[in-house]
């Protein structure tokens with residue numbers, strides 16, 4: 743589906759498939775406009791790189807952060823550090839609705855009994871609400887992360903919105919180079935073995951040789967929270 747008044751995802755992808763991340767974000771801004779474009783960030787271990795590239799293009803692009811109620815204190819602190827370090831001007835922390843939590847997860851055990859339902863009420867639904875004013879969103883997935891991410895295009899059809907994946911083509915070394923050149927602070931948990939950080943109950947340390955996302959939903963078949971596999975409406 744093509745959002746009203748915008749080129750199709752295929753058209754944009756053809757034009758941007760070899761573009762540098764900053765060029766992709768600048769093109770998104772030009773085509774969509776700042777009022778209709780948002781970036782979604784988990785403020786995780788690699789998030790500062792995309793936020794830095796965005797801030798160099800325009801630090802006032804709205805940034806949506808899903809505060810699920812299960813995040814590490816260190817992630818909340820990292821959000822605040824990056825806001826200050828990068829001069830981010832419009833970070834919106836979005837929480838699940840209290841009434842939904844009371845109705846569907848009164849014991850806070852859904853992460854264990856039905857993690858897909860837990861992600862739906864804490865991530866997928868809040869994101870759909872937060873994205874309501876926007877026609878397109880930017881996210882930080884990379885092909886090198888593998889799994890369902892191995893084939894993502896630079897621009898894709900995300901339902902009623904376009905999705906820009908400026909880091910689709912980048913390598914792990916490219917990300918490290920952005921951190922190093924800009925002297926970006928690492929996530930506070932990175933030094934203690936967390937290569938990918940999400941919610942507390944569903945995040946564990948990774949061992950040497952494991953993929954970065956191996957510590958997410960360990961022991962389950964689940965590999966994605968749903969914000970990228972369920973098309974937003």
Ligand code: SF4
Nearest residue numbers: 853857860861941944
């Ligand atoms: S990652 Fe875990 S705790 Fe967080 S919303 Fe999903 S199932 Fe719930």
